[in-house]
Amino acid sequence: MHTILPFLLAMIAAIVLLNMWANKLRIAYPILLVVAGLFVSFMPGLPRVKINPDLIFFIFLPPLLFEASWNVSFKEMKKWWRMIGSFAFIVVFFTALSVAIAANHFIPGFTLALGFLLGGIVSPPDAVSTGAITKFVQIPKSTSAILEGESLLNDASSLIIFRFALVAVGTGQFIWQEATLSFLWMVVGGAGTGLLLAWIFVQAHKRLPLDPQSNIALTLIEPYFMYWVAEEIHCSGVLAVVSGGLFLSNKRLIFLNSTSRIQSFSVWESLVFILNGVVFLIIGLELPEIVDGLRAEGIPLRTAIGQGILVTGVLIAVRIVSAYAALIATLVFRPGVLPRARSNRRRWFMPLLIGWTGMRGVVSLAAALSIPITLDNGTPFPHRNLILVITFVAILLTLLVQGLTLPSFINRARLYESFPEEPEDQRRQTMKHGLKQHSYQFLRQKYGNELDGHIGLEKFLKKWEERAKASEDNWMNDKTKSIFVELLESQRQYLTELNKDPKVDEDLIRQQLYQIDLEEERLRVV
Incomplete structure (x- = not known):
């Protein structure tokens, strides 16, 4: 165990370095992984890994x-x-x-x-x-x-x-x-x-x-x-x-x-990144034995x-x-x-x-x-x-x-x-504009009577897009926070309904849902 553990850690480190190199070269990391697997097969002294098929x-x-x-x-x-x-x-x-x-x-x-x-x-x-x-x-x-x-x-x-x-x-x-x-x-x-x-x-x-x-x-x-x-x-x-x-x-x-x-x-x-890399390196470790088997069968490489x-x-x-x-x-x-x-x-x-x-x-x-x-x-x-x-x-x-x-x-x-398509930035802006309109209408319809005279809610309504950049969060009291969480859930429902439109890009919907999740997480530390 003490012998194989450093080797496994070295494999993971090699996978990480190959990914960094692939990003620098602007090529897909599986290309470098398969080349690394071939290179590993020529390295002397490495253990021959056998995994139960x-x-x-x-x-x-x-x-x-x-x-x-x-x-x-x-x-x-x-x-x-x-x-x-x-x-x-x-x-x-x-x-x-x-x-x-x-x-x-x-x-x-x-x-x-x-x-x-x-x-x-x-x-x-x-x-x-x-x-x-x-x-x-x-x-x-x-x-x-x-x-x-x-x-x-x-x-x-x-x-x-x-x-x-x-x-x-x-x-x-x-x-x-x-x-x-x-x-x-x-x-x-x-x-x-x-x-x-x-x-x-x-x-x-x-x-x-x-x-x-x-x-x-x-x-x-x-x-x-x-x-x-x-x-x-x-x-x-x-x-x-x-x-x-x-x-x-x-x-x-x-x-x-x-x-x-x-x-x-x-x-x-x-997890998936590591699993992909491990499989390619395993084949590299098994290639010498595979080649020996070919020669034993009388098949030239x-x-x-x-x-x-x-x-x-x-x-x-x-x-x-x-x-x-x-x-x-x-x-x-x-x-x-x-x-x-x-x-x-x-x-x-x-x-x-x-x-x-x-x-x-x-x-x-x-x-x-x-x-x-x-x-x-x-x-x-x-x-x-x-x-x-x-x-x-x-x-x-x-x-x-x-x-x-x-x-x-x-x-x-x-x-x-x-065959030009609508630019992704434009599609994202269209979706965000609809989301802002939905958020404003949600607050006005459900909390219209509470907005007047409430400094926190008024500030939130006017500047909710800049809330993450605000230098102070003392306006986020328990009442504002609960409304904010409710608004985020309403935004999720709006995006879910919007996703039913076949013309809407689901990847953009998922990206925005991820941003909403991050926003909700930020509330937990406010």
Whole structure:
């Protein structure tokens, strides 16, 4: 323990330094993480870390998926559900099928079952990588919403394919009738389990006398519990976490107070950041042993890298073709549901942009590491080391090639300029203006008789926007404070109703709700 603890602390410190370096270089930190993982594999003297493959999914996936579902905009997902659904299910299956056929044809000894296993691993684009890269460039809100929603659901669909392929490889057979029933149970049972447990957790948050620390601790338990229960009844733990996370995200204003929401945001952001970094460094620590395994199987490393490049090319090509196929199909069959475009250039460049954002990341890596070392009969799992190398190569190439070129691609093509949207500052000012009008009317209607002659309330009404900058707070007595808290709750209700308008950006709503939470916290120390 005394030996491994300094090493673990050094890993976390390295992750922090890499993130600082990435921010300075203005590139996404997953790009440096995957390069660091490769660099670690060449460093002599480092311990070779071995993690039980059965624990990989359970340790890493639940919190990563839960945090992603907590932050995604459910309103935007409903708005673009056709595009999101096609990419999250149809395109994922088409990608897995294409990888399976290519692997079966070009990789010696690869069966279709192994090909589908590899396809299920590498088919889902990574939400963290995409979000970290696109934060340095401006992209249309519709594209951002599609990418966020797709990245959340395609993890679930691809991992279901992975599970079925794993069974097929282990048993050597695949019965369609049983697989269909099992698939339906995994989907329906997983989503239902997640929603039921999420409702129970909401009631626990509301009814138990929990302080902010206990609330946050409970949110850390929830994704693991959802995943575990769903897997115990043989349905999809991934879907349980996703559906439960979406439900809890939409109820957060009901069962979490402002303190819990503010503190949980920082806790979860830090946890996911560390988990992402640890997975990339773990693969770096395991790469030497993986390479040794390849050599023992008689597979040259150069050959494995070449096969990884082949699979990566299939991934990129299939995603771009699928994006254009989805656009053409929509133009033919459902032109009315297409997003409005001010020019044909915008419409025909959008699929290319979506197709080029298919960076792979931590979910694919965790899935590959979770492959068992041996089959149930004790024989080594076929081509496990080769699958790990191909997965790492696919992640490395998509992050380096697509990740590094995506910002330049968007800027040089002037995609955003060709279809201008209302500037975010203008949308934010419009929302704040409506919020100020609502606040003024709320105070006038409910406390109009008390305003006259009350110095504190009059000052609050006239200068409530500058209250955080005030040099003295002696005007904030108990009466003013209670009215202020009531006003903040009224503002939350106003923003919640405003969010029902499909034209309103939910990200701006959430930012303003966070500011209201901070304002309420400031009152606690006044």
